[in-house]
Amino acid sequence: MRVVIEDESEALAPVPAFPSGESYIDLRQNPRAIERIAPARAHLPLRNFLSAINCTKSVFTSAAVATESRASSDRLSGESFEFVSRIRLVFAILSLNFDRIQYTEIMAALKELLERDSAESIRAVLHVSLCDFPEQDRRGFCLEIQLIARGDSPQQAEVRWDWGWLACSRLFYSVLERWGSRSAREILKNSLPRVKSSSKSIK
Numbered sequence: 001m002r003v004v005i006e007d008e009s010e011a012l013a014p015v016p017a018f019p020s021g022e023s024y025i026d027l028r029q030n031p032r033a034i035e036r037i038a039p040a041r042a043h044l045p046l047r048n049f050l051s052a053i054n055c056t057k058s059v060f061t062s063a064a065v066a067t068e069s070r071a072s073s074d075r076l077s078g079e080s081f082e083f084v085s086r087i088r089l090v091f092a093i094l095s096l097n098f099d100r101i102q103y104t105e106i107m108a109a110l111k112e113l114l115e116r117d118s119a120e121s122i123r124a125v126l127h128v129s130l131c132d133f134p135e136q137d138r139r140g141f142c143l144e145i146q147l148i149a150r151g152d153s154p155q156q157a158e159v160r161w162d163w164g165w166l167a168c169s170r171l172f173y174s175v176l177e178r179w180g181s182r183s184a185r186e187i188l189k190n191s192l193p194r195v196k197s198s199s200k201s202i203k
Contacts, residue, residue, distance in 0.1 A: 001117040017132040018063045027054035039067040049169040063088040069154045083157040097140035103128040122164040
């Protein structure tokens, strides 16, 4: 699988916000609201991933999700159509979203493992982007994962995407959760009050 990493942390494009306003669906607070997300209704692998990544034990939450069918931008492949998914994630522990290193390390780990997949008709694009957090009045970062499948028809591209996402979602979740758990432990450790040692012995 071809994997591309794009760092948009200095880009001039419109900066997304979390939460994204009235249209934001908080699956951590209301898991049943997944029925309101059309791509999740249409694609079971995507639905399962969103349910897992937004569960109460996860340290991530989904900020946005979308899919589209389009003409292929890669004319050299000989395949005319693409099916594309985009998922934007942030840390549920909000303080982690202001450290770009957290995201760049996650992307490097994902790239290494995804490139072991031999699928030639699927590619992944990983972005670290700026993200506004209005409730904290701060600008931080978010992670966007794109999975793009090619085919000779829109239907073939979509079927390939389903199989590709089914295989990749387990990998995405395991890597994201491992990194999130590590980061959460570090945050909790650093937030604990330090107990001063005493040289006096207790008799």
